[in-house]
Amino acid sequence: MQTQPLRLGPGNDLRGAIETLLRPHGAAFVLQGIGSLSVARLRLAGRAQADELVGDIEILTLAGSVSPDGAHLHMTIADADGRVLGGHVAPGCTVRTTVELLAAVLPAHVFGRKVDPATGYPELVVRSEGDEPSIPG
Template sequence: MRAQPLRLCPGDDLRSAIEQAFQGQGAAFVLQAIGSLSVARLRFAGRPQADEMTGDIEILTLAGSVSPAGAHLHMTIADAEGRVVGGHVAPGCIVRTTVELLAAVLPGHVFSREMDPATGYPELVIAGARCAP
């Protein structure tokens, strides 16, 4: 495992910038990130579409997996009134001032996503591993 810090800049699309930063590196996990957004797009549990929030938004936590198949990221945010929500990161989250992120790059591991009939979603597949019982 190799630690990889990353800073995203104002105007960056959070999800695509993370995917681009780790492209070609195989498998990685975002361990944590903090920062701010001007636009947050989160898909809440059980909903098919992302909700959009705008304004001064703080990232409290950000974690997930990154692979050539894309990213699966979850984030908790707080608005300017201190209200906290969290969910699945959708494209279109725009960095306001900065995002400071730490990832663990996992050389020798290969991640992909395959449709899982049990969940109905494309789920993480780790080459050479199976779902834990």
């Protein structure tokens, strides 16, 4: 495992920038992230579409996996009144001042996503270099 600190500047799309930076590695995790957003788009549990919040927003936690198939990120945010909300990070979250991340790159692994019949969702498939992929379950 190799750790990689990253900083995203104002105006970056949070999810898009993370995917661009980490996707080429084949397998990575965002271990933690903090910072601020001017737009947050979160898909809350059980919902089909993302909700959008606009304003001064602080990232309290950010974590997830990144594969060549894309990212699966969860984030907890607080608005200017201290209200806290969390969910799946959707495209369109805009960095306000900064986002600071610590990522772990896993060079001996390759991640992918495949629909798991048990959940109906594209779930993480983990394999070591040279192994055949498998779905848990």
